[in-house]
Amino acid sequence: MAHSAIHYTIRPAHPEAHLFEITLRIDEPASEGQTLSMAAWIPGSYMIRDFAKNVVRLSASSDGEPVAVEKLDKQTWQCAPCEGSLEVHYEVYCWDLSVRGAHLDPTHGYFNGTGVFLKADGHHHTPCSVDIRPPEDEAYGRWRVATTLPADGAAPYRFGRYRADSYAELVDNPVEMGKFDLIEFESRGKPHAMALTGRYRADTARLATDLQKICDYHIGLFGELPAERYLFLTMAVGDGYGGLEHRSCSSLMCKRDALPRHGMVEPDDAYRDFLGLCSHEYFHTWNVKRIRPKVFQEYDLSREVHTRLLWAFEGITSYYDELALVRAGLISPESYLELLGQMITRVMRVPGRHKQTVAESSFDAWTKLYKQDENAPNAIVSYYSKGALVALALDLTIRRETHGKRSLDDVMHALWNEYGRNDRGIDEREYEAFVEEVAGISLSGFFDKALRGTDDLPLAELLSSVGVGYHLRSAESDTDKGGKPPSPDASHPDLGIRLAPSTEEAKILFAFEGRSAMRAGLSAGDVVVAIDGIKTTRGNLDQLLSRYQGGDKLDVHAFRRDELMTFEVELQETPPDTCYLTLDDAEGETLQYRQHWLGGAG
Structure with a gap:
């Protein structure tokens, strides 16, 4: 690696006050001054979050002498010229307990780099080092560090010096510190681990076994894991849920009750959802972190970056996350169809699906999906859930039209070989043409209707081609998520x-x-x-x-x-907007198609 000219030091200086203390040193003289900026958003989260608001103190010096600093706008600082190395000292308030921000208290510390590391303009591609230091109080002597930043002298899971080839790599490797538990396993010869933080009681051996099966499946689909190791950073809390992907790790938050219990035979609903979350973020290792829109190759973290392709990168991922569970043998086909019925229900209950296309939903993520108000269900549709249904329809269409010779699996594998492995971004129309090329059939009519239209997808017809029955009923209560047949005499009017x-x-x-x-x-x-x-x-x-x-x-x-x-x-009668699916009697070609679809073969 080239010589590092950018050096960061970060320390939880005051856990009780939720303050990280950070020093940025730039070795090269800044004879014309140096501009510093803080990211406004984090990759994978399409919402401006203005992390600079958490900077509570900032000063600069050179060779021990003060350097004047002027704030130019809400996230940019200008340091005066200096002939020696520039050191910038600042504190960041961290009290955002989520997968997207930074959080520090006496129990643990967590941060995404975008929320704590200032970027030195002109040094975006400069190699950098980061010294992660422990709190000074001896009470924190048992704390460890979990990150996928490459070590530069630090021992595994210890405080010390790490490195990154660029600022982009630095901020794409979050850090957890504290007294976490470590769950380790191998998948296809590559080391994997989960750093589990929080209070919980769980069958961690079962968790490791199930995660290995998920990882084995995804690596098998693409043919390789493009990382030397993989890390799940997981925070177990009383009430919380979320995930965020990174290049070789993911940040997860779950309810402690969602972790597997000792003696559990079949995954309950909560654990099934957590496995789906792990599967989703792991799939992103390929789909979005490496197979990605061209506009994501050199994105600007200070402003919105728009694309109409989020239906593919989040929607297809949302399709495969639960499909992988049945293909890996973790849940039954009936359990998977229940989850799929719930996904269809979520889309069917949103009147906005007839007003906003899934391509528009992708493009407007910054202003609509991530800034929902009380009218959101009436005005928008999610590119996650509607995108997953588009992926389902695309997969079943390809299977039907090619008589089982091609599928969406072939498309994803080809996307990896052509774009992901070669670090090539893909354009919007180029994506559709590539899918057609791999499938060997014309799909222009499908894409026009599915991506740029607002009619419901022909799911009943497509699912029948794999021997699955599509049924709609009325919701039975405010908590009815769908996916299950109706209860006797349970239907009644609701207020809408x-x-x-x-x-x-x-x-x-x-x-x-x-x-x-x-x-x-x-x-x-x-x-x-x-x-x-x-x-x-x-x-x-x-x-x-x-x-x-x-x-x-x-x-x-x-x-x-x-x-x-x-x-x-x-009162009106409750509309039939709640879906459940059934495994119908099937034989011959239909049965073969279903087995290949749910088993991942063909």
Whole structure:
């Protein structure tokens, strides 16, 4: 590696005050001054987060003498010219317990590089070193470090000196420090590990075995793991969920109850979801971190970078994350179809799917998907969930039209060989042409309808080609996620709302366009307190409505702000927007197609 001219030192100086202390030293003289900037967003998260707001103190010096610093805008500083090396000293407040920010307290420390490391302009491709130091208090003597930054003298999982070939590599390797547990395993000859932080009780041997199966499957699909090792950084909390991909690791957050229990035979819903999260972020090692849109090759972390291809990079990943679980033998085909039915349900319940295309959803991620308001379900569709259904439809279309000779698996493998391995970005229209070339069939009509249209996808027809029945029913309660057949006599009218989950009040989170509540004048933020004079809460709303039928009229009392209002609501029948899938009797070619689809063969 070339000589490092950029050196960082980072230390949790005041864990109780949530402050990391950082020094940036630039060896080259800055005779014309030096501009420094802080990233506004993190790769993989399409939202401006303005990390510079957390810088609470900043000063500069050269050869022991102060250097004047002027702030130019919300995330940029200008240091005055100096003839010696420039040292910048600053503190960053870190109290964002998520996979996208930085968090520090006396129990652990975690950071993404974009939130703590200033970038020296003009040195984006300069090799750099980082000295990760422990807190000075002896009480933290058992803390360790987990990161995929290459060591430059530091012992494995220890504080010390690490390196990166560029600023981009530096900020794409998050760091966890603390008294985490280490779960290690091998997949296809490559070392893997999970650093697990937080309070929990779990069968970690089972977790290691299941993760290995997931990793084995994904490496087998692409043919190789493009990293020397892989690390899952996982924080177990009481209530939380999320993941963020990096080049050779991922940051995960889960409920502690989502980890496997001793004696568990089949994965319960929570553990199944966690395995899906791990699978999703691991798949990103290929799809988005290396197979990526051309605009992501040299992105600017200070401003939005738009692409219409997120349906492919997040949607296809969302398709494969749970498909990998059944192909790896971790869940049954019936369990997978339940998950797929829930995915279809999420899309079917969003009126915005008829207003925004999945290509538009991709392009507008910065301003719509990641900045949702109370009208979001009526105006937008997610490129994650709708993109996953596009991937499903594309896969089944290719399988059907080529009589099982080609599939989306072939497309992903070819994308890796042509683009990922060669570090070539791909354009929007180029992507569609490449898929057609690999599949050997014309798909222009499919892409026009699926990506640039707002009609529902022909999933019933496509799923029947693999012997899977597609069924729609009405939702049975506010918590009905779909994926399962109807319960006897469970259907009843609803108000066409979703309630806020974090309160006992019946507070409206969303009111769906054209449904009973919105037509009567109820809106998001209203708190329903009575129906026909009966006290109403989040817990009894469904029970109260079960006494009514479609066409019935009722008086709804609700608070809007501090004003009590009365609304006359005419109930509509609950629409059939809840999907469940079944394994139908199949034989011959249909059975063969289903076996290849769910088994990953063919």
